[in-house]
Every structure is written in C-alpha cells, then in structure tokens.
Amino acid sequence: MSLQDLPHADDEMHECIDNCLEAAQACEWCADACAEEDEDMAECIRLCRDVADLTTLHARFMARDSAYHADLAAVCADACEACAEECARHDHDHCQVCAEVVSECAETCRAMASH
Template sequence: MASSQLNLDKETESCLDSCLTAAQACEWCADECAGSEDMARCLRLCRDVADLASLCARMCTRDSEFNSQLAEACADACEACAEECEQHDHDHCQACAEILPRCAESCRAMA
C-alpha cells in the first residue's frame, strides 16, 4: 500500500517515505561496511539509522502519539550518519550521504 493511500498529512507522508528510503540505503551501506575495521563507525551509525527510520515509518503509519519524538531522534541520527558517510568514497556511503539529509529534513518538518 502506498503511503498516499493511508490518509496521512503531507509532512507525515513525506517522513514515512523518506524513512523507508533511508532505511534501505543504510542497510545496504552497513552490509557493505561489514568486515572492514576502518568502517566500524559508519557501520554502527547506518544500523542505528536503519532501525530508527524503520521504526519511525511504522509509527507514522499508525499515527503514533510519539511520532514527533522519534522523528527528532531519527533526524539526529541521519545527520550524524550523513556526516560520517560523506568522509568515505564508497558508492554505498555516498548514497547515504545524499539520501540522509532529506530524511532528516522531512523528519524535522513532521516533528
């Protein structure tokens, strides 16, 4: 079911969509970073974002009363992860660095 079919306001719908995209990008990045000692911080941050963004998307879908607080935490994690990923030349890191600021922005707008 597309988020537009859930009867959500525009900010919540944008947050949900960007969180799902961020979670996918971070899962890919974390998987690619696995096993590389110099990528440990990137791996941990990507896993944090993937978990937070997935949870945030689920909370948006059910219009939880905790959306705002979780969206703020997700935005903070996205910003930290984007900063880390920007430092690496890998395609997966650059994808995260491009996607995560948009997720942070949409989460803050919804919160």
C-alpha cells in the same frame, strides 16, 4: 483505499514515511558494503544500523499515528544527520549515496518533529 489514503497523513507525512523507508534501505546496503571494506568502517556501520532501525520504527509510528511519532522524528533526524556526516567522510559510492539519502530523510524527519 491505498496507503496514500491514510486518513491522518498529509503529503508531508507521506514524504517522510517514504524517505524513512528509503533511508533504511540505503543504510542496510551501506552497512553491509562497509563490512567488506579493508579500512575501519565500524562507526559508519554502527550509525547506518541505528538509522535503519530508527527510520523503520519512525515510519511505523507515523503509519499508525502514534502520539510519539514527533518525539521519535527528532531522534531520527539527529541520527540521520550524524550518519550523513560520517558517510560523507568516505569516498565509497555506497557511503556517498547513503549520505545523500539520509540527509533528505533528516530534513523531513525534522519537519515532522515540529508537528
């Protein structure tokens, strides 16, 4: 048995779990890189840290088939959308990559919220 065999998870949930974990990694990288920038990146850092925490929690809720995962999916999607918007405002490579990754995560989380 592998993680792809979780009895309660369909392909859509597996994709969302993968996207959440990828978003967490992108956000951790972006927040760390933003801390090194000369300009004020406080909002970008805050949103990235929120998304990293929310997406890892959401992935864990989906893995254990929590009754609350759909509620958390909606919050996660909202945070991802806000983070993507903030990151897209900055020209740094790490921000642009992060914006793209969290936008994809927002889409799959929004789909999970409707389950």
